[in-house]
Amino acid sequence: MAALRTCILLSLLLLLPLAAIAAQSGYITVVSTPADVVTAADFAAAMRAAPGVTFTGATPEQVDADRAAYDGKLLVIISGKDVTLVQGAGDATVVAAARKYFEGQGFSVTTGLFSEAFPAAPENTSVAPPENTSAPAPTPVQGPRCDGCRYGSQCLAEGTRAGSQYCDGVTLRDQKGEGEPCGYDYECLNASCTASTCGTPPPALQPAHPSGGNVFVRVWRWLKGLFWVG
Numbered sequence: 001m002a003a004l005r006t007c008i009l010l011s012l013l014l015l016l017p018l019a020a021i022a023a024q025s026g027y028i029t030v031v032s033t034p035a036d037v038v039t040a041a042d043f044a045a046a047m048r049a050a051p052g053v054t055f056t057g058a059t060p061e062q063v064d065a066d067r068a069a070y071d072g073k074l075l076v077i078i079s080g081k082d083v084t085l086v087q088g089a090g091d092a093t094v095v096a097a098a099r100k101y102f103e104g105q106g107f108s109v110t111t112g113l114f115s116e117a118f119p120a121a122p123e124n125t126s127v128a129p130p131e132n133t134s135a136p137a138p139t140p141v142q143g144p145r146c147d148g149c150r151y152g153s154q155c156l157a158e159g160t161r162a163g164s165q166y167c168d169g170v171t172l173r174d175q176k177g178e179g180e181p182c183g184y185d186y187e188c189l190n191a192s193c194t195a196s197t198c199g200t201p202p203p204a205l206q207p208a209h210p211s212g213g214n215v216f217v218r219v220w221r222w223l224k225g226l227f228w229v230g
Helices: 002-014 018-022 032-045 058-063 092-106 215-227
Strands: 027-032 053-058 075-080 082-086 109-111 149-151 154-156 165-167 173-175
Touching: 027 032, 032 053, 032 075, 032 092, 053 058, 082 092, 092 215
Parallel strands: 027 053, 027 075, 082 109
Antiparallel strands: 075 082, 149 154, 165 173
């Protein structure tokens, strides 16, 4: 019997014509569960003794779907033992009566605005990311291949000297001084790599005397001519 009573009350509360919303001193009970429907029915029964008071039922989904029709009306939102009263224009008396009834029944009663009880869905204010209008980075232009060392606009082969540097086949390196290890003559400042060490270059050969010998040879020949007979 209790379940049947709940179904009948729910039907009566939710199927009343929407035109009753505009009636003076009208309560709109907003319920979500069968238990809330029973609470709304008991509240309606207690308030019907007041002349000119009407009741209409709705669910939160119905109110949110037709906000313009419910905004500004007196809403009694029931959720378990919590009741929120949304006061409409000129309904101070009936709001006070509703508060007195629910507080007397042990409910927690608060008041609020329609926009607080049913906040509007936020508008989509997201901004599309800007299009990439920047020009693509230029592709570096590569010069001709160099199988050696770059020296300005030139490509030096391995072993080539440039000032006080030499090309080792990949990189220009500073030439080495006397006593430093080496592998090739071009690595040394004096262009002499002996026994894997940069050393002093050998002395230059003295040119032969136009007469056919040096001074010592000439003196020896002169003495030989004086004392040698035969």
